[in-house]
Amino acid sequence: MRAVIQKVSQASVVVNHSEVGKIQEGIVVLLGVTHDDDVEDAEYLVDKIVNLRIFEDEQGKMNLSLKDVKGSILSISQFTLYGDCRKGRRPNFMNAAKPEPANELYKTFNKLIANKGIPLETGIFGEMMSVSLTNNGPVTLMLDSADRKK
Numbered sequence: 001m002r003a004v005i006q007k008v009s010q011a012s013v014v015v016n017h018s019e020v021g022k023i024q025e026g027i028v029v030l031l032g033v034t035h036d037d038d039v040e041d042a043e044y045l046v047d048k049i050v051n052l053r054i055f056e057d058e059q060g061k062m063n064l065s066l067k068d069v070k071g072s073i074l075s076i077s078q079f080t081l082y083g084d085c086r087k088g089r090r091p092n093f094m095n096a097a098k099p100e101p102a103n104e105l106y107k108t109f110n111k112l113i114a115n116k117g118i119p120l121e122t123g124i125f126g127e128m129m130s131v132s133l134t135n136n137g138p139v140t141l142m143l144d145s146a147d148r149k150k
Contacts (some may be wrong), residue, residue, distance in 0.1 A: 001031065001033055001034070001037045001041040001042060001044075001045055001105070001144070001145040002031070002032040002034075002081040002082065002110070002141070002142070002143070002144050002145075003029050003030065003031050003032070003045050003049065003075065003081075003143045003144075004029075004030040004078070004081065004140065004141070004142050004143075005028065005029050005030075005044055005049055005052075005140070005141050005142075005143065006027065006028045006053065006133060006135050006138070006139065007026075007027055007049050007054050007135065007136045007137055007138075007140075008023070008026060008027065008028050008133045008134055008135055008136055009020075009023070009024070009025055009076075009082075009134045009136045009141035010023065010024050010025075010133065011026070011028045011041075011074045011131065011132065011133035011134070012025050012073060012074070012131075012132050012133075013076060013121070013122075013129050013130065013131050013132075014129065014130040014132075015124050015128070015130075016127075017125065020072075020121075020122075020123060020124055021074055021122055021123060022121060023071075023072035023073070023119070023121050024072065025065055025066075025069060025070065025071045025072070025073045025136075026050060026066060026071035026072035026073055026074065026119075027054075027072075027074075028073075028074045028076065028131065028133050029049060029074070029075045029076065029104060029137040030052055030074055030078035030081060031045075031075060031076065031077055031078055031109060032075050032077075032080070032081025032082050032096065032099055033077075033079070033083075033096070033097040033102040033105045033106065034053050034082050034095050034096065034099075035095070035097050035098075036125060037145065039098065039105075039108055039121050040145075040149075041111055041145035042086060042105055042108050042145075043110040043112060043148075044145045044148045045143055045145050046109060046112040046113055046116065046145055049073070049113075049143070050065065050066050050067055050113065050116050050118055051066075051067065051142075052065060052066070052072075053065050053068075053140050054066075054069045054137075055068065055069045056073070056091070062139075065082070066118065067116075067117075067118070067139070071118075072119040072120065072121065073113055073117075073118055073119070073120050073121070074117065074120075074121045074122070074123075074131075074133075075106075075109065075110050075122045075123070076122070076123040076129060076131055077102070077103070077106045077123060077125045077126070079096040079097075080093070080096075081096075082095040082096040082097075083096075085097045085140065086100050094119065099125075099126060101143065102125075103125045103126070106125055107125075110122055120143030123130070124146045134138050
C-alpha cells in the first residue's frame with residue numbers, strides 16, 4: 001500500500017456536485033493498493049499515520065501526532081499512486097490492485113482508523129472526486145507499506 005499524506009488545516013471531497021466528506025485540522029490520505037497488499041499493510045500504514053509526529057508543539061517543533069492534536073483524517077482511494085510512468089507518455093496501472101480487492105482493503109484501512117478513535121471522513125471508492133485542501137506547512141509525505149519489509 002502506498003499513501004501520500006498531507007497535513008491540512010481543512011479539506012473536503014465532492015462527488016457529483018455533492019460534498020461527501022469534510023475535515024478541519026488533520027491529514028488527507030491518498031491511498032493506493034497493489035496486488036499483494038493485505039491487512040498487515042493496512043495496519044502498518046494506519047499505525048504510522050496516526051502516530052507520525054508532524055504537528056507543531058508549543059515551541060513550533062514537529063513533535064505532536066494526529067492523536068495528540070485530536071485531528072481528523074480525510075481518506076481518499078487513489079489507484080494512480082501505482083501508475084508506472086517509466087515508458088511512453090501514458091501511465092501504466094498494471095501494479096494497481098483490481099477494484100474489488102482494492103475496495104475491501106480501503107474499507108479495512110478506514111475501519112482501522114475509526115477503531116483508533118480518529119474522526120474519519122472518506123471519498124467514494126471508484127468515483128471521480130474533487131478534493132480541496134489547505135496544506136498546512138506545507139507538509140506532504142509518502143509512505144509505502146513495502147518499507148516495513150526492508
